[in-house]
Amino acid sequence: MDDRKAAILGEIPRLRRYARALLRDRDAADDLVQDCLERALARLDNWQTGESPRKWLFTIMHHLFIDQMRKAGRRGEVAMLSLDGDEALAVPVQVESIASREILDALQAITPDRRAALVTVAIEGFSYAEAAGILGIPAGTLMSRISRGRDELRALLDDRARRRSLKVVER
Amino acid sequence: MTARDFNERDIHLALDGELPDEERTAFETWLKANPEMKARSSRFRTDREALRLALASALEEPVPVRFMRLVAGDAGARSSQRSRWWQGAAAAVLLATGGVGGYLLGTRGIGIEDGAADRFAEEAIAAYVVYAAEKRHAVEVPASDEEHMRSWLSARIGLRLVTPDLTTEGFQLVGGRLLPAGAGKAAMLLYEDTEGNRISLFVTSESGSYAKGTYAENNRPTAVYWLDKGYGCAIVGALPQERLAAVARNAYRQLIEGAEKRV
Numbered sequence: 001m002d003d004r005k006a007a008i009l010g011e012i013p014r015l016r017r018y019a020r021a022l023l024r025d026r027d028a029a030d031d032l033v034q035d036c037l038e039r040a041l042a043r044l045d046n047w048q049t050g051e052s053p054r055k056w057l058f059t060i061m062h063h064l065f066i067d068q069m070r071k072a073g074r075r076g077e078v079a080m081l082s083l084d085g086d087e088a089l090a091v092p093v094q095v096e097s098i099a100s101r102e103i104l105d106a107l108q109a110i111t112p113d114r115r116a117a118l119v120t121v122a123i124e125g126f127s128y129a130e131a132a133g134i135l136g137i138p139a140g141t142l143m144s145r146i147s148r149g150r151d152e153l154r155a156l157l158d159d160r161a162r163r164r165s166l167k168v169v170e171r
Numbered sequence: 172m173t174a175r176d177f178n179e180r181d182i183h184l185a186l187d188g189e190l191p192d193e194e195r196t197a198f199e200t201w202l203k204a205n206p207e208m209k210a211r212s213s214r215f216r217t218d219r220e221a222l223r224l225a226l227a228s229a230l231e232e233p234v235p236v237r238f239m240r241l242v243a244g245d246a247g248a249r250s251s252q253r254s255r256w257w258q259g260a261a262a263a264v265l266l267a268t269g270g271v272g273g274y275l276l277g278t279r280g281i282g283i284e285d286g287a288a289d290r291f292a293e294e295a296i297a298a299y300v301v302y303a304a305e306k307r308h309a310v311e312v313p314a315s316d317e318e319h320m321r322s323w324l325s326a327r328i329g330l331r332l333v334t335p336d337l338t339t340e341g342f343q344l345v346g347g348r349l350l351p352a353g354a355g356k357a358a359m360l361l362y363e364d365t366e367g368n369r370i371s372l373f374v375t376s377e378s379g380s381y382a383k384g385t386y387a388e389n390n391r392p393t394a395v396y397w398l399d400k401g402y403g404c405a406i407v408g409a410l411p412q413e414r415l416a417a418v419a420r421n422a423y424r425q426l427i428e429g430a431e432k433r434v
């Protein structure tokens with residue numbers, strides 16, 4: 001196996017984590033990883049020497065993700081999840097703590113653009129400059145998405161905590 | 172020292188390691204003097220840690236063999252069909268919002284042109300995933316009330332529904348429930364064998380196309396489905412392929428015979 005393929009292989013765990021943060025459902029996330037790998041392998045020649053494999057692969061995956069979100073959005077199917085639906089939200093096969101489930105559900109409920117910006121920097125550890133390159137947006141836009149994303153995430157979690165305490169009072 | 176004014180923006184810069192080193196001390200001082208900002212900063216930090224923790228397992232899992240084969244250039248590892256992660260995402264949305272009792276978004280129109288059959292199968296699988304996993308609340312009407320269930324569900328979905336006898340396949344009726352499907356309704360009948368394996372029959376009169384097939388994704392239950400104009404039926408389960416196919420054929424035959432009988 002050549003070096004480039006070995007480098008791609010080494011990035012798979014991170015690609016899977018990014019995909020899971022974007023999509024929540026594990027099978028769906030792995031399908032996104034698979035699409036990303038297929039596209040990367042088909043375009044190995046586009047990979048500039050010296051470019052970090054991680055950045056290159058994340059850029060490809062991000063394009064795949066955003067394309068599909070836009071297609072769904074144009075058809076009027078943008079997902080606005082309510083956290084009320086926790087009983088109905090089926091996550092049957094995976095074992096998660098309640099805290100993990102809450103924060104992943106909340107992450108899934110913020111807008112896809114903000115989610116991608118926040119995860120790229122706060123989870124994947126890219127610098128603002130790198131993240132802006134991966135997402136194809138100016139640094140200023142990235143910053144505003146990150147700060148709004150954090151606010152939105154926090155508001156959802158606060159809201160959830162408030163409802164829980166209301167339920168206890170009503171009982 | 173520069174006495175530049177800090178603001179909320181700097182909280183994010185600091186958290187993300189983008190604040191210049193020479194400003195860090197001044198920033199910390201500013202934070203101490205602004206309890207509200209300090210609280211914000213620590214909430215964001217806590218959220219980040221929680222997110223990292225929740226996602227950490229992805230890094231520890233072994234790389235799936237199919238990915239290794241794919242990268243190694245094994246042609247067999249390529250998906251023979253377009254992968255469907257976005258449809259899965261749509262189904263997840265359907266589930267999540269369906270349970271809220273508010274607006275149902277549906278999966279109509281997502282993805283590919285001939286998506287009606289896929290969508291139908293996805294819906295049937297989604298229903299199975301939610302309800303077959305429920306021990307005590309899997310059904311609305313139990314098998315002990317079979318006759319009532321049959322007439323109720325028939326009236327709701329608008330076709331004559333029978334409850335196929337699958338005892339020769341080892342399955343007993345558990346009960347049934349009414350569900351949303353696309354823009355309309357579906358009946359779901361749940362069966363169980365002595366080992367606790369469950370299968371569901373998902374029936375609707377909403378179908379607008381002709382198709383039949385098997386919808387299988389890795390690590391998910393499989394749906395065997397038939398669509399006919401004005402009739403759709405999917406049999407869903409996590410059984411070995413051949414057994415599921417046999418049960419499905421048997422169930423389908425009985426459903427069709429039942430539906431065609433005029434009262």
